[in-house]
Amino acid sequence: MRRTLRLTATTVSVWLAVLAILLLPDALMITGHDGDLVHVLDLVYRWIEGDRPHLDYITPLGVLTIWPIAAFVEMGYGPGLAFRLAQATVTAAFLPLILWAALSRLGAGLAYGFASAMVLLSMALDFGGDVPSLSVSKYNNRWAWELASIL
Numbered sequence: 342m343r344r345t346l347r348l349t350a351t352t353v354s355v356w357l358a359v360l361a362i363l364l365l366p367d368a369l370m371i372t373g374h375d376g377d378l379v380h381v382l383d384l385v386y387r388w389i390e391g392d393r394p395h396l397d398y399i400t401p402l403g404v405l406t407i408w409p410i411a412a413f414v415e416m417g418y419g420p421g422l423a424f425r426l427a428q429a430t431v432t433a434a435f436l437p438l439i440l441w442a443a444l445s446r447l448g449a450g451l452a453y454g455f456a457s458a459m460v461l462l463s464m465a466l467d468f469g470g471d472v473p474s475l476s477v478s479k480y481n482n483r484w485a486w487e488l489a490s491i492l
Contacts, residue, residue: 344449349440352456356432359464363425382420385411406481424480431484432463435491442491455490463487 384400388411394400409431413423439459443452462483 344452345440345444348443348452348456351453352436352440352443352460355457355460356429356436356464359460360429363429363464364422381407381410381424385414385420385423389415406484428464428480432460435459435463435487438488438491459487459490462490 380400384394384407387398388394388407392398394404394407409427410420410423413426413430414420416423418426439456443456447455465483
């Protein structure tokens with residue numbers, strides 16, 4: 342029980358720390374992959390107008406990659422903040438799965454490392470390339486990688 346509480350507190354603390362960084366003013370200044378940003382924003386605004394992916398337009402991105410961002414835009418947030426809030430919300434939804442995988446399959450040291458890595462992977466503002474830049478590119482891939490890692 343103590344291990345569960347400690348791991349949960351640590352993982353939530355990492356989530357809150359990254360959330361605080363994401364919510365800083367000017368935390369998202371696109372310096373790479375701006376074409377991907379335009380694509381995502383096009384999909385988000387199509388969603389808000391009532392169009393649905395794969396029915397009204399073709400895209401390789403699925404509903405779950407568009408809906409979290411569109412939901413925050415529909416609430417009145419700007420697209421940059423909506424994207425960051427969507428990342429935090431998706432990660433929060435993954436937290437129970439992350440904790441379950443860490444507690445049921447890993448020893449103490451690995452559990453903390455895994456849980457922290459999953460939070461960072463899900464909330465990153467970089468797509469993981471070799472050029473340091475802020476980008477919304479590949480966020481949906483990182484969410485899928487996280488789910489695959491949990492499984």
